[in-house]
Amino acid sequence: MTSWGKRDEMIVHERDPFNAEAPPGVLVEEFVTPVSTFYSRNHGPIPELDPDAWSLRVDGAVSRPLTLTLAQLQAFDHVTVTATLQCAGNRRADLIKVQDIPGEDPWGRGATSTAEWTGARLGDVLDAAGLDPAPGAGHVAFDAPDVSQLADPPQPYGGSVPLAKARGPEVLLAWAMNGAPLTQAHGAPVRVVVPGYIGARSVKWVQRLTVQPEPSDNYFQATAYRIVPPDVDPTQAGPGDGISLGPVVVNAAILAPFDGSRLPAGRTDISGYAYVGGDRTVARVDLSTDGGSTWVQADLGRRTDRWAWTLWSTSVDLAGGPHTLLVRAWDDAGAQQPESPASLWNPKGYANTSWDRVEIVVDAA
Numbered sequence: 001m002t003s004w005g006k007r008d009e010m011i012v013h014e015r016d017p018f019n020a021e022a023p024p025g026v027l028v029e030e031f032v033t034p035v036s037t038f039y040s041r042n043h044g045p046i047p048e049l050d051p052d053a054w055s056l057r058v059d060g061a062v063s064r065p066l067t068l069t070l071a072q073l074q075a076f077d078h079v080t081v082t083a084t085l086q087c088a089g090n091r092r093a094d095l096i097k098v099q100d101i102p103g104e105d106p107w108g109r110g111a112t113s114t115a116e117w118t119g120a121r122l123g124d125v126l127d128a129a130g131l132d133p134a135p136g137a138g139h140v141a142f143d144a145p146d147v148s149q150l151a152d153p154p155q156p157y158g159g160s161v162p163l164a165k166a167r168g169p170e171v172l173l174a175w176a177m178n179g180a181p182l183t184q185a186h187g188a189p190v191r192v193v194v195p196g197y198i199g200a201r202s203v204k205w206v207q208r209l210t211v212q213p214e215p216s217d218n219y220f221q222a223t224a225y226r227i228v229p230p231d232v233d234p235t236q237a238g239p240g241d242g243i244s245l246g247p248v249v250v251n252a253a254i255l256a257p258f259d260g261s262r263l264p265a266g267r268t269d270i271s272g273y274a275y276v277g278g279d280r281t282v283a284r285v286d287l288s289t290d291g292g293s294t295w296v297q298a299d300l301g302r303r304t305d306r307w308a309w310t311l312w313s314t315s316v317d318l319a320g321g322p323h324t325l326l327v328r329a330w331d332d333a334g335a336q337q338p339e340s341p342a343s344l345w346n347p348k349g350y351a352n353t354s355w356d357r358v359e360i361v362v363d364a365a
């Protein structure tokens with residue numbers, strides 16, 4: 001059985017469709033996540049597309065609808081953006097502890113990863129298709145060929161982003177990841193990469209872009225990836241119900257040490273990620289080693305990539321005995337993560353951005 005180029009340590013939630021994340025200790029090792037460690041999130045079978053037969057249709061509210069081959073797409077300017085993808089289901093496991101969420105994978109802290117994506121700007125392709133230079137509010141819908149039986153009714157995967165976001169210089173039609181052609185599981189030959197938005201909008205195996213007045217009516221835009229109120233039965237929620245997820249709000253996790261670990265006396269290194277999408281950046285990361293009574297500021301590490309996570313770290317002296325580690329990040333608008341997963345619980349288990357908590361025991365000196 002194929003593991004789609006992933007390392008053996010991956011936590012595989014499902015084989016079919018393939019859904020896997022790296023254990024926290026592996027994820028924190030590198031700023032740019034190796035492809036073998038990058039999480040994989042699929043709603044249907046992973047298609048195998050022939051790059052020579054692939055084409056991208058660009059249509060809808062454009063004056064010159066286009067069909068581009070891979071070579072024609074690669075004739076546009078090449079752009080590389082280091083960007084984090086974060087699944088809206090990241091850290092769902094802690095919501096499931098509050099109340100069960102049937103039918104959804106119990107993602108830990110690893111449904112997020114960072115890569116160097118290379119491709120053409122989506123905005124350049126839209127310009128070539130004669131997008132009205134001053135369009136009203138609109139959206140760009142993305143269509144893929146992978147048919148998901150989890151959708152109601154079963155249908156190919158799709159989604160959309162607002163036109164204003166689609167035209168941002170960071171939004172790519174990417175054919176390479178970390179300097180190599182996209183692998184089959186990550187969307188070969190071409191995927192959309194929408195930095196700052198939930199991973200669901202970075203549609204893999206993209207084959208059609210449509211400029212249209214409304215968001216996509218695809219199941220994964222209109223019905224899934226929405227926050228429905230806690231008292232609504234998610235199987236009864238239909239198109240347009242709930243809050244549609246787009247920009248990622250501020251989030252952070254502790255990747256080392258692991259929850260439940262026993263550590264030797266002496267200095268303890270603590271590290272993890274913080275990330276925020278939309279127009280925001282991570283401003284500060286606070287760490288508590290006493291369950292939230294006192295906080296210290298973590299070092300923020302490499303800060304050069306506007307669309308990538310912050311890998312923070314700190315080193316503390318801990319007395320022997322049990323400790324509750326907590327992390328909370330702040331963004332540059334002054335927003336902070338909510339304290340409890342219970343306050344965020346929603347029936348599909350999206351967007352758990354509560355303070356991350358890790359329990360450890362330190363040996364007596």
Ligand SMILES: Nc1nc2c(c(=O)[nH]1)N[C@H]1C(S)=C(S)[C@@H](COP(=O)(O)O)O[C@H]1N2
Pocket residue numbers: 038039040041042043044085086087088144145146157158185186187198199200201202203204205
């Ligand atoms: N065609 C297609 N694109 C897709 C998906 C999918 O199932 N099919 N999953 C989405 C979701 S929910 C996420 S989080 C990201 C994950 O990207 P990755 O598998 O490359 O990590 O892809 C998105 N694009």
Ligand SMILES: [Mo]
Pocket residue numbers: 041086087088089198199200
């Ligand atoms: Mo996702």
